[in-house]
Amino acid sequence: MSDFIAMRHVTKNYAGVQALKDIDFQLKRGEIHCLCGENGSGKSTLIKILSGVVKPDEGSEITIDGRVFPHLSAHEALEQGVRVIYQDLALFPNLTVKENIAFQSFSEKGSPMVSWNQVEKTARGAMSLIGLDLDLNRLTGTLPIAQQQLVEITRALIGEPKLLVLDEPTASLTRKEVNALFEVIFRLKSRGVTTMFVSHKLNEVFEIAERVTVLRDGERIGEYVPSEIDHKKLVFLMTGRKYESALPSPVDPLAPNLLEVKNLTRNGEFTDLSFTVKKGEIVGITGLLGSGRTELALAIFGMTVPDSGSLLLEGKAIKPRSNSDAKKLGIGYVPEDRLRQGVIQAQSILDNMSLTVLEKLKTTLGLLDKQKMKTDAQTWVKDLQIKIPSLDSSVKTLSGGNQQKVVLSKWLATNPKLLILDEPTIGIDVLAKNGVHDLVKKLATKGIGIILISDEIPEVLSNCHRVLVMQKGRFVHELVPGPDAERDLLENFNLS
Amino acid sequence: MTNKNPGAQLRLQRFFGQNETILLLVLLAMVTAITAVSPRFLGPENLFSILLSASYTGIFAIGFLLVLVSGGLDVSFTAVATVAQYAMGTVLLANPDISPALALLIPLLVGMALGSLNALLIHYLSAPPIIITIANLNIFFGLLQFITGGEWLNGFPEWFDHFPQTYVLSFENADGVKYGLSVIVMIWLAVAVVAGVLMHYFKAGRKLYAMGGNLEAARRAGIDILRYRIFAYGFLGFCAGLGGMVHTLITQTVVPNTLVGHEFDVVAAVVLGGASIFGGSGTVVGTVLGVGLLAVLSNALTIMKVPTYWHEVFVGAIVILSITITTLSALAARNREKKYHAQ
Ligand SMILES: Nc1ncnc2c1ncn2[C@@H]1O[C@H](COP(=O)(O)OP(=O)(O)OP(=O)(O)O)[C@@H](O)[C@H]1O
Numbered sequence: 035m036s037d038f039i040a041m042r043h044v045t046k047n048y049a050g051v052q053a054l055k056d057i058d059f060q061l062k063r064g065e066i067h068c069l070c071g072e073n074g075s076g077k078s079t080l081i082k083i084l085s086g087v088v089k090p091d092e093g094s095e096i097t098i099d100g101r102v103f104p105h106l107s108a109h110e111a112l113e114q115g116v117r118v119i120y121q122d123l124a125l126f127p128n129l130t131v132k133e134n135i136a137f138q139s140f141s142e143k144g145s146p147m148v149s150w151n152q153v154e155k156t157a158r159g160a161m162s163l164i165g166l167d168l169d170l171n172r173l174t175g176t177l178p179i180a181q182q183q184l185v186e187i188t189r190a191l192i193g194e195p196k197l198l199v200l201d202e203p204t205a206s207l208t209r210k211e212v213n214a215l216f217e218v219i220f221r222l223k224s225r226g227v228t229t230m231f232v233s234h235k236l237n238e239v240f241e242i243a244e245r246v247t248v249l250r251d252g253e254r255i256g257e258y259v260p261s262e263i264d265h266k267k268l269v270f271l272m273t274g275r276k277y278e279s280a281l282p283s284p285v286d287p288l289a290p291n292l293l294e295v296k297n298l299t300r301n302g303e304f305t306d307l308s309f310t311v312k313k314g315e316i317v318g319i320t321g322l323l324g325s326g327r328t329e330l331a332l333a334i335f336g337m338t339v340p341d342s343g344s345l346l347l348e349g350k351a352i353k354p355r356s357n358s359d360a361k362k363l364g365i366g367y368v369p370e371d372r373l374r375q376g377v378i379q380a381q382s383i384l385d386n387m388s389l390t391v392l393e394k395l396k397t398t399l400g401l402l403d404k405q406k407m408k409t410d411a412q413t414w415v416k417d418l419q420i421k422i423p424s425l426d427s428s429v430k431t432l433s434g435g436n437q438q439k440v441v442l443s444k445w446l447a448t449n450p451k452l453l454i455l456d457e458p459t460i461g462i463d464v465l466a467k468n469g470v471h472d473l474v475k476k477l478a479t480k481g482i483g484i485i486l487i488s489d490e491i492p493e494v495l496s497n498c499h500r501v502l503v504m505q506k507g508r509f510v511h512e513l514v515p516g517p518d519a520e521r522d523l524l525e526n527f528n529l530s
Numbered sequence: 531m532t533n534k535n536p537g538a539q540l541r542l543q544r545f546f547g548q549n550e551t552i553l554l555l556v557l558l559a560m561v562t563a564i565t566a567v568s569p570r571f572l573g574p575e576n577l578f579s580i581l582l583s584a585s586y587t588g589i590f591a592i593g594f595l596l597v598l599v600s601g602g603l604d605v606s607f608t609a610v611a612t613v614a615q616y617a618m619g620t621v622l623l624a625n626p627d628i629s630p631a632l633a634l635l636i637p638l639l640v641g642m643a644l645g646s647l648n649a650l651l652i653h654y655l656s657a658p659p660i661i662i663t664i665a666n667l668n669i670f671f672g673l674l675q676f677i678t679g680g681e682w683l684n685g686f687p688e689w690f691d692h693f694p695q696t697y698v699l700s701f702e703n704a705d706g707v708k709y710g711l712s713v714i715v716m717i718w719l720a721v722a723v724v725a726g727v728l729m730h731y732f733k734a735g736r737k738l739y740a741m742g743g744n745l746e747a748a749r750r751a752g753i754d755i756l757r758y759r760i761f762a763y764g765f766l767g768f769c770a771g772l773g774g775m776v777h778t779l780i781t782q783t784v785v786p787n788t789l790v791g792h793e794f795d796v797v798a799a800v801v802l803g804g805a806s807i808f809g810g811s812g813t814v815v816g817t818v819l820g821v822g823l824l825a826v827l828s829n830a831l832t833i834m835k836v837p838t839y840w841h842e843v844f845v846g847a848i849v850i851l852s853i854t855i856t857t858l859s860a861l862a863a864r865n866r867e868k869k870y871h872a873q
Pocket residue numbers: 048049051052053071072073074075076077078079080121421422423430431432433434435436461463
């Protein structure tokens with residue numbers, strides 16, 4: 035097989051940050067190639083250079099199909115069949131699903147007019163490739179984030195893709211959707227399409243990669259064949275360190291109930307949910323997307339009003355009617371859709387981190403204690419291993435994973451009694467994931483009750499005291515993590 | 531929901547939730563109410579005159595809509611229109627025998643040039659469009675006053691004078707005076723139809739929506755942002771020139787400050803027509819209805835002898851109200867879609 039794409043001596047400096055240092059990178063025609071590295075190691079930057087969206091520094095060389103591109107533009111890359119699904123989605127929220135999918139057919143070539151029939155046909159055809167069935171006339175911005183991602187994936191299949199680049203496409207997909215996506219990748223491979231794939235879920239990397247390139251701090255560590263390395267080795271290559279994780283320390287059996295949920299119902303979302311969370315207990319909630327997990331979290335956090343049932347916090351009935359009510363009661367919530375709800379992109383990291391705790395940072399005179407604000411923020415940066423140029427840089431210059439860590443720290447800083455984490459480690463690299471898990475377990479030993487919502491079965495099993503399985507708005511199963519738990523979930527609930 | 535056919539119900543709700551439908555109903559309700567109070571209002575003579583006097587605002591509004599949809603903003607169009615008026619007026623007075631086609635081409639070219647200049651500055655300085663265009667409003671208008679000394683122009687050739695009385699449909703009223711649907715109104719409608727088709731059926735139009743929806747995504751999709759900025763701002767410049775020309779045809783004079791200062795009437799009509807000030811949404815039909823609604827309102831207030839400063843209060847209030855309604859109905863639509871698709 036010949037090299038389809040060769041990138042040589044690729045270097046990229048952002049003011050103050052060297053994102054890539056003299057990288058060599060090759061893709062063979064038709065292969066499935068994974069790019070691995072910690073948050074901020076330069077994966078997305080490399081992809082953006084390959085797609086012509088970011089200009090590399092002088093001396094970088096890009097060859098596609100034997101042709102050298104001294105100044106690769108986004109348009110040229112598209113013409114060469116490079117299709118990228120970006121980590122931060124690049125959809126048009128104000129346009130319909132069909133238009134988003136077929137948008138590439140609006141290129142300068144051909145008739146200047148739009149054939150809406152053709153748009154509909156194209157969109158339908160592409161959706162059927164991955165077995166997707168969405169309302170074509172719906173505005174894309176009104177779709178839940180996972181479905182938006184599917185729209186983005188569908189869009190990449192239009193025209194003659196030769197290289198499909200996926201920057202963390204599975205971050206918000208359920209296992210079922212991931213399987214469908216992998217099937218598409220294999221199908222495209224049989225047609226000679228090359229795939230380049232970024233994921234922090236290492237089991238996925240081992241599942242589909244034929245070759246793996248590892249980046250660390252903007253440098254190329256090497257290129258590997260997955261069958262010759264294992265999980266531990268890969269983590270070591272990415273981080274330069276080894277890690278171990280521990281089970282959560284047992285809950286004090288005499289610990290009082292922190293949260294009691296009784297027969298909570300919100301029509302159309304969830305039905306008759308009852309459970310308790312003790313002080314210091316970590317309760318996992320898992321289930322497929324759309325099972326009502328997030329809706330439950332929103333109701334406890336006061337963002338929606340349940341139709342019936344009751345909530346008790348430390349034995350007292352509570353009725354939070356807004357997120358600030360919930361915050362005052364000591365309930366914290368890290369939302370699932372962090373890119374949209376979590377951060378103010380244009381503001382500095384420091385401001386973002388302090389946003390939820392401004393009250394606590396006041397001096398006796400009512401002014402902001404800038405010094406405390408800084409030291410607190412620095413502690414979080416260290417604890418969560420956030421890679422940032424400085425606290426004053428704006429959040430939008432951070433890599434995707436590091437943005438997520440900023441949001442996480444923002445909510446952890448509120449020091450809540452009850453913390454609800456909705457998919458807290460989506461898009462976070464292994465070591466930091468471990469850092470988050472350790473932190474969650476440490477918070478629990480301090481008596482904080484934690485609800486951990488996650489799709490990732492290993493995540494709930496190794497970090498929770500108890501796991502509830504949700505389906506169609508109801509709890510269908512409860513289990514205590516143990517040797518058989520994983521098989522149990524896989525066989526009975528098709529979760530893996 | 532127990533409806534047997536939720537899909538059809540959703541479509542119905544989508545239709546009635548649409549800005550254009552609501553606007554049309556409001557417009558009809560208003561016309562009915564005003565006619566009940568003052569029967570003279572509904573006469574064709576008054577309606578034609580409302581249309582004529584709204585025509586240049588209507589032309590400006592369509593240009594403004596395109597810029598807004600593309601995610602931009604331009605408040606300098608009144609100054610551009612005035613410069614275009616002076617350019618045309620000066621040439622007409624200096625060479626009264628110039629061919630009409632050539633004379634009428636001048637304001638369009640001037641408008642497009644100045645509009646494109648806005649686009650270039652916004653693009654290369656990557657500065658907020660509002661700042662650039664406020665600056666250019668002042669520069670264009672200031673220079674114009676310096677060069678012309680604020681002189682009024684009138685006494686144009688005969689064909690120019692007769693132009694607005696060219697009727698597509700004409701009638702005679704009881705006093706034997708001719709009135710009718712002026713060709714000028716048809717110019718406005720033609721611009722509207724062209725823009726409407728362009729925005730919906732041409733790739734260029736869809737690209738403007740895309741840019742307004744997510745500029746970064748538009749860039750990644752390979753859209754030549756500069757080119758389409760020049761297109762949008764240039765089109766507004768064209769509309770400014772055309773609107774200026776129409777205004778001169780109607781009033782037969784060129785005066786420095788009849789247009790400048792009235793930008794907000796245009797902004798109001800477009801926003802009332804359902805376009806988002808953040809870009810990415812808005813339709814030509816909505817904009818035409820928005821212009822119509824404001825024109826009817828202002829005419830009604832005049833008939834009812836309400837002092838003019840109240841017009842301004844009304845226009846301001848309507849903008850706030852319509853932004854509120856647009857926001858609320860977008861929220862409602864979102865919930866509706868969510869509910870429907872959750873089933
Ligand atoms: N526009 C920018 N301005 C300044 N620095 C930037 C910009 N974009 C990226 N960086 C920096 O470049 C480095 C590499 O970022 P990149 O997004 O490529 O990381 P990544 O490997 O994709 O990480 P993740 O797994 O978190 O998505 C980071 O340190 C980031 O802060």
